[in-house]
Amino acid sequence: MAKLKSWKELPCGAIIEDMKAVRENKTGAWRSVRPCWNKDKCIQCLNCWIFCPDAAVIVEDGKVTGINYDYCKGCGICANVCPTKVQAITMEEERK
Amino acid sequence: MILAKTGNEALAYAMKQINPDVVAAYPITPSTEIVQIFAQYVSDGKVDSEFVAVESEHSAMSACIGSAASGCRTMTATASQGLALMHEMLFIAGGLRLPIVVPIASRSLSSPLNIHGDHSDSLASRDSGWMQFFCESVQEGYDTLIQCVKIAERASLPAICAVDGFILSHCMERIETFEDKSVREFLGPYKPNWNLLDYKKPILVGPATMQDYYFEFKRSQIEGMNNALPVIEEVQEEFKQKFGRGYGVIEEYRTDDAEAVVLLMGSACGTMREAVDAMRNQGKKVGMVKLRVFRPLPHKLLKETLAKFKTVAVMDRADAVNSYGGPLFTELTSVLYDAPQRPNVLSYVYGLGGKEFSLADAATVLEQAHAGKKEDLVTYVGVR
Amino acid sequence: MTESCSMLGGQALEIRWHGRGGQGAKTAALLFGEAALDTGMFIQAFPEYGPERMGAPVAAFNRLSDKPIRSHAGVKNPRVVVVLDASLIEPAKVTEGLIEDGGILLVNSNLEPAELRKRLNLPTGIKLYVVDASKIAMETVGKNVPNTPMLGALVKVTGVLEFDQMMEAVKHKLGEKFRGGKEKFVEPNLVSVRRAYEEVRC
Numbered sequence: 255m256a257k258l259k260s261w262k263e264l265p266c267g268a269i270i271e272d273m274k275a276v277r278e279n280k281t282g283a284w285r286s287v288r289p290c291w292n293k294d295k296c297i298q299c300l301n302c303w304i305f306c307p308d309a310a311v312i313v314e315d316g317k318v319t320g321i322n323y324d325y326c327k328g329c330g331i332c333a334n335v336c337p338t339k340v341q342a343i344t345m346e347e348e349r350k
Numbered sequence: 351m352i353l354a355k356t357g358n359e360a361l362a363y364a365m366k367q368i369n370p371d372v373v374a375a376y377p378i379t380p381s382t383e384i385v386q387i388f389a390q391y392v393s394d395g396k397v398d399s400e401f402v403a404v405e406s407e408h409s410a411m412s413a414c415i416g417s418a419a420s421g422c423r424t425m426t427a428t429a430s431q432g433l434a435l436m437h438e439m440l441f442i443a444g445g446l447r448l449p450i451v452v453p454i455a456s457r458s459l460s461s462p463l464n465i466h467g468d469h470s471d472s473l474a475s476r477d478s479g480w481m482q483f484f485c486e487s488v489q490e491g492y493d494t495l496i497q498c499v500k501i502a503e504r505a506s507l508p509a510i511c512a513v514d515g516f517i518l519s520h521c522m523e524r525i526e527t528f529e530d531k532s533v534r535e536f537l538g539p540y541k542p543n544w545n546l547l548d549y550k551k552p553i554l555v556g557p558a559t560m561q562d563y564y565f566e567f568k569r570s571q572i573e574g575m576n577n578a579l580p581v582i583e584e585v586q587e588e589f590k591q592k593f594g595r596g597y598g599v600i601e602e603y604r605t606d607d608a609e610a611v612v613l614l615m616g617s618a619c620g621t622m623r624e625a626v627d628a629m630r631n632q633g634k635k636v637g638m639v640k641l642r643v644f645r646p647l648p649h650k651l652l653k654e655t656l657a658k659f660k661t662v663a664v665m666d667r668a669d670a671v672n673s674y675g676g677p678l679f680t681e682l683t684s685v686l687y688d689a690p691q692r693p694n695v696l697s698y699v700y701g702l703g704g705k706e707f708s709l710a711d712a713a714t715v716l717e718q719a720h721a722g723k724k725e726d727l728v729t730y731v732g733v734r
Numbered sequence: 735m736t737e738s739c740s741m742l743g744g745q746a747l748e749i750r751w752h753g754r755g756g757q758g759a760k761t762a763a764l765l766f767g768e769a770a771l772d773t774g775m776f777i778q779a780f781p782e783y784g785p786e787r788m789g790a791p792v793a794a795f796n797r798l799s800d801k802p803i804r805s806h807a808g809v810k811n812p813r814v815v816v817v818l819d820a821s822l823i824e825p826a827k828v829t830e831g832l833i834e835d836g837g838i839l840l841v842n843s844n845l846e847p848a849e850l851r852k853r854l855n856l857p858t859g860i861k862l863y864v865v866d867a868s869k870i871a872m873e874t875v876g877k878n879v880p881n882t883p884m885l886g887a888l889v890k891v892t893g894v895l896e897f898d899q900m901m902e903a904v905k906h907k908l909g910e911k912f913r914g915g916k917e918k919f920v921e922p923n924l925v926s927v928r929r930a931y932e933e934v935r936c
Contacts, residue, residue: 261569266506267447268567270554354768517806521780522767620804708807
């Protein structure tokens with residue numbers, strides 16, 4: 255864990271300018287179920303990318319390429335918004 | 351230009367000249383006219399402001415916070431229950447260090463219902479991280495509101511500019527106004543420290559901070575308030591240079607050889623000056639100290655100024671209902687605790703709900719201060 | 735200062751207006767204050783702070799001075815009292831606090847001054863002036879709005895303003911009020927002010 259800053263080093267107005275702090279907080283550790291993305295079933299509608307509250311769906315050149323498990327909290331929204339006929343994302347128990 | 355304006359008219363006129371980017375407001379007596387007149391300026395195209403009509407004061411302050419966080423010069427106006435309804439959001443504006451400026455026509459708080467002037471509303475918000483200015487006259491209200499914008503932006507703190515409800519808000523007085531251009535020159539463009547909409551420099555606003563950072567952020571906010579005093583003095587000086595009228599954080603009136611003084615805020619200061627003059631004519635060494643800036647509390651200055659008198663009568667136009675005098679009294683006794691010489695401090699609560707504070711009342715307080723003692727700890731002036 | 739300000743005599747001139755809600759006592763006080771300002775005086779004009787109800791007795795006040803006015807206390811002992819509605823004389827205690835030595839009472843009434851004085855049992859030190867402002871308003875403006883003509887009478891009896899200065903201010907103010915096709919109401923109002931100035935008697 256990084257050394258905590260003194261009050262004299264903090265920005266005015268309790269804003270966070272340094273996004274490093276946000277990046278360092280790996281919320282993936284909170285996950286109890288994980289989304290599993292199936293490349294072959296995916297139709298690239300990008301619904302999961304639009305709805306993911308943690309920006310944890312990885313998109314490269316306009317296409318979904320996977321899930322960022324460092325930050326995915328396992329909320330399941332991506333699986334929920336994946337079209338019913340497609341079901342490219344399924345939620346599975348996080349392995350203990 | 352010399353104009354006859356009521357307090358509300360003068361504050362709305364100052365807002366027109368300030369030409370804020372955004373005004374989000376909900377009307378309430380006795381400050382309604384400020385919003386009404388400003389809305390007229392908007393519809394007449396005399397300002398460039400975006401006027402947001404909202405459904406409550408809570409929403410008004412919320413909209414102001416959003417606007418100010420987006421880098422806009424932002425104002426609203428309110429009073430009494432309206433300020434009370436904003437209470438939750440006041441702390442957020444304070445913590446985010448957003449320079450929102452709010453003229454208020456100070457009014458009592460219900461219950462019982464009363465629409466008249468006293469300082470209960472702003473003093474109840476004293477811990478919200480806002481600067482608070484109390485004005486003696488319509489002229490001072492006009493001048494102070496203009497100063498407030500510059501002070502708030504330079505100190506990164508929100509500010510309340512209070513005129514006494516009805517007593518000033520509805521009283522027409524002679525005021526000297528400035529050209530729109532001069533006011534805008536004096537203020538200059540607003541350059542925010544950060545801006546929520548700046549996509550080139552993404553930031554996180556309003557994060558959750560737990561035991562690790564909350565206190566540190568609060569400590570930094572407190573320092574912001576500590577640093578505001580020199581900013582206020584600086585802007586007062588710049589205002590004096592440009593417009594010729596000078597104001598202090600406090601003002602002493604006929605205190606040179608005074609033995610007893612009265613400390614108070616707002617419109618009653620004028621009445622007190624008359625009473626001081628009358629007593630001086632009888633050869634009694636009395637004076638007045640006006641406190642214009644209540645937040646940040648100029649504690650060092652108050653200590654230096656007041657410790658030299660035998661007696662200080664503190665007058666509060668609000669009662670903290672704490673059984674130990676009004677807010678100014680309790681703060682002043684704290685301020686004087688470690689003074690090398692402690693004066694007698696007498697507590698007076700007056701004028702709640704607009705109760706008349708007459709010249710005779712002012713004279714009575716001065717007489718007691720001059721005598722240096724009274725029976726009760728707290729005197730409720732004029733209460734039957 | 736012009737000679738017309740001699741009434742100030744270094745002290746603030748305090749005026750109390752009595753009317754009924756809707757008769758324009760507050761408007762008259764503001765208008766008189768503005769007119770006085772134009773002559774270089776320091777002024778205050780403020781209503782009695784209360785709920786505004788049509789028909790209820792209301793009061794408004796003026797302070798005029800050739801020095802800056804500092805007091806924000808109420809007016810307790812006016813030198814001049816203006817009564818917009820004669821029916822208020824008893825319920826509103828219009829003479830309360832009126833300075834007995836040289837005070838002025840100006841009443842909108844169709845009664846003879848002598849009769850009114852008797853009815854009021856006025857101390858001899860108080861000067862009574864009467865003008866039928868309601869009649870003047872009916873004949874000029876066409877409705878009972880006594881506040882504007884009373885300004886004319888007040889200027890006459892106090893001598894504190896020049897008539898022409900006051901007329902200019904009234905004209906300006908009414909011009910602001912009557913906009914968008916209502917400009918025709920300005921002139922009759924000005925006529926009513928002039929008539930009250932001429933017809934007030936003691």
